[in-house]
Amino acid sequence: MQKQNFFSPELLAMHNTNEQLEQQVALSSIQIQKNNNGKWLVTETEGNGTIYKYHSSLDSCDCDYFVDKHQPCRHMYRVAMKENLFKVMRSKRSDKLIADFSDGYAIGWKFIVRPCNWQNLDILYTPRRKDKHVSHVWTQGKCYSFTPGSVFYDTMAAYKLPWAEALKHITCSLQIKESSPTDIISHVYVENGILVNRAHYEYGTVKFDLYRPNEQYEREYVVGHYTCQQDEFVKLLKFGKFTDVEGNCHNFFEEG
Known part of the structure; x- marks a missing residue:
């Protein structure tokens, strides 16, 4: 049976559906490593600490989403990223805030912003990972x-x-x-x-x-x-x- 090439440019329209766009969010948080059988072991940790492991490839995954929908799941998108067939481009949040608030308000602004x-202003307390340690810092976005x-x-x-x-x-x-x-x-x-x-x-x-x-x-x-x-x-x-x-x-x- 011929395997489905889910990441062919000819299937571009499928990847732009709302359902598929939802599967493409926060992929960098998923851990991935290669198995001996050529597939990838994908590890996903939920907010409550529960860990799930799936066997994924470019054409299949044993998670419920793929079994039910037979369309690329977030784990397959993560594999495609590793195989350089899919990229996610996002504006990086900056450690430099939009203003100097050291006096308790935005110094130099025409109106008082506190x-x-x-x-x-999309200034959020954001987790940052460095040398396997996670710390939180104030970061600046544009949303x-x-x-x-x-x-x-x-x-x-x-x-x-x-x-x-x-x-x-x-x-x-x-x-x-x-x-x-x-x-x-x-x-x-x-x-x-x-x-x-x-x-x-x-x-x-x-x-x-x-x-x-x-x-x-x-x-x-x-x-x-x-x-x-x-x-x-x-x-x-x-x-x-x-x-x-x-x-x-x-x-x-x-x-x-």
């Missing part, structure tokens, strides 16, 4: 996702002084009304005869209001409604300027 916003209800002021006075005094120091503030999260979208294509899974960010949107103090510095009032992508909202927080979803550029520290 550690409570780290998750919105920005700000949520409704968040408010940002352009001065620390808003957080330290009584409100009546703080108003005298505020130039403008932002309040998020609606938002949609950023998604990581994967797509498989053929490069030099190899199947490659590459991911890109599909940024969600942020709808927010711009506030300024009135002339008497008694209260803030809404002066505009804006919508931009999540990555442009980060630029706004950092530089005070951004491009909205319609392609219009704004600088809140030059506009009246």
Whole structure:
């Protein structure tokens, strides 16, 4: 019986189905070693510590997924990676954060961004392996996702002084009304005869209001409604300027 070549470029469409893309996630966490019979012994450890071992190859696996679906499982994708027939390309998280937070906020940014916003900025406590030892460090990604209800002021006075005094120091503030999260979208294509899974960010949107103090510095009032992508909202927080979803550029520290 002729064996199925699951990793042929002719089967590209199959690898781009949602079900198959799910099988291509976190493959580097699976351990693999060659058996004497030419197949691979694949070891997978679940979050609760349970260890599973499977015998896998490019054309078959004894796991339930392959037996039931007869389509490549995550273990077979791991074998294909080892055989240089499949690659996963991902943006690596950086050990260098997007800003210096040593004073308790993002130093040099136009708006006050604090550690409570780290998750919105895709700053996560990430496990890193070195010399077989695992430690956790803060790392930076680009999957920005700000949520409704968040408010940002352009001065620390808003957080330290009584409100009546703080108003005298505020130039403008932002309040998020609606938002949609950023998604990581994967797509498989053929490069030099190899199947490659590459991911890109599909940024969600942020709808927010711009506030300024009135002339008497008694209260803030809404002066505009804006919508931009999540990555442009980060630029706004950092530089005070951004491009909205319609392609219009704004600088809140030059506009009246």
